[in-house]
Amino acid sequence: IMTKGATGSWSISFSNSNQTNVAVDPATGRYASVRAQWSGNPAHRLYFQLGDSPYSTNLKNDSWTTSGNGSRHAIAFGNNVYVVSWKNNQDNKNYSRVFDADGNYINQISHGEYMTLKYLKFVKDYFWLGMSGNLYRSSDGLNWTQLNFDGDIIDIRYDLSKNEYQLHAYSDYNIMVYTSNNSGATWVLEIDKSTGYADDLYPKL
Numbered sequence: 001i002m003t004k005g006a007t008g009s010w011s012i013s014f015s016n017s018n019q020t021n022v023a024v025d026p027a028t029g030r031y032a033s034v035r036a037q038w039s040g041n042p043a044h045r046l047y048f049q050l051g052d053s054p055y056s057t058n059l060k061n062d063s064w065t066t067s068g069n070g071s072r073h074a075i076a077f078g079n080n081v082y083v084v085s086w087k088n089n090q091d092n093k094n095y096s097r098v099f100d101a102d103g104n105y106i107n108q109i110s111h112g113e114y115m116t117l118k119y120l121k122f123v124k125d126y127f128w129l130g131m132s133g134n135l136y137r138s139s140d141g142l143n144w145t146q147l148n149f150d151g152d153i154i155d156i157r158y159d160l161s162k163n164e165y166q167l168h169a170y171s172d173y174n175i176m177v178y179t180s181n182n183s184g185a186t187w188v189l190e191i192d193k194s195t196g197y198a199d200d201l202y203p204k205l
Contacts, residue, residue, distance in 0.1 A: 022054045023077035023122075025101055030059065032082050032103070034075045039065065046073060048084060050103040060103030066095075078122030081106065083141035085129060087117045094131055098141040109142050124158035124165065126183065135167075137184050147184045151176070 018036040025032075031054045035047040043065050050060035066088050073086035082099040094117050097108040111131065119130030129136040129144065130153040136144040151169040158165055159179075167178040167187060174194050178187035 019055065020073060020075050023075045023082055025077050025082075028101065030101075031056065032060075032075055032077065032099075034073050034084050034086075036073060037063075046084070046086060048075075048082070048097075048099060048103065050082075050099075060099075062103070062105065064097075072117050074117065074120035076120050076122040076127055078127060079125070079139055081141055083120070083122075083127050083138075085117055085120045096129070096138075096141055096144075107142055109144075111136070111144065119153045119156075121156060123156050128153075128156045128184075135184070147187075149178070149184070149187050 020034045022031040022033045024030070030050060030052060032048065032050045033055055035049060037045045037047065039045045045063045045065055047057075047061060047063045049055065049057045051058045066086065073084065075082060075084050077083075080101050082101075082103070083096055084099070085094060085096045087094050092114045094111040094115065095108060096111065098106040100106055111129075115132035115134065117129075117131055119128065121128050125139060127138045127141055129138070133150050133152060135147045135149040135151075135153065137147055138144040149167070151171060154168040154170055154175070156165060156167050162179075163181065165180045165184060167180070167184075169176045169178065174192055176189060176193075177191040179190050180187050
């Protein structure tokens with residue numbers, strides 16, 4: 001990750017293979033990430049890290065034990081909270097844990113889904129969570145609504161000019177684009193295009 005202030009040169013920050021991308025609070029300029037560390041069979045420790053630069057821990061470095069693995073975890077920031085989601089490999093359920101803007105723990109919930117975490121992002125008022133074809137929406141990271149969508153998500157965006165969400169998804173060799181003008185309650189298929197290959201279609205946390 002490259003960052004630059006109003007003056008001065010660029011700074012480059014590197015993550016390790018067990019660490020998420022950063023989630024940024026635009027109001028404070030703080031960076032949060034999640035790192036997994038093996039701590040003995042069958043446990044991992046997940047670390048919520050918060051700092052003034054990418055992957056720094058000068059503000060928070062809290063951890064908890066889970067039977068997750070080194071890759072199925074993600075973080076997003078929105079509505080003044082950080083949401084961390086991960087899959088626990090021991091009970092095969094997905095969990096979400098919420099921290100306030102200062103990195104203080106608020107609460108944790110189980111989604112009760114025996115599915116793989118594939119997508120987490122905050123877009124225009126909501127957190128969006130994808131788990132093995134199912135799509136969920138939340139404004140606070142603790143109360144989730146399952147939406148009427150069944151597919152593998154590449155990305156969700158918001159088109160301000162049209163006041164609608166865009167959902168990019170894939171199936172086999174096809175890329176689809178859906179739109180929604182009711183916060184994801186229903187989706188309309190706008191584009192369904194065959195690419196001829198699938199190597200670059202799988203979304204990566």
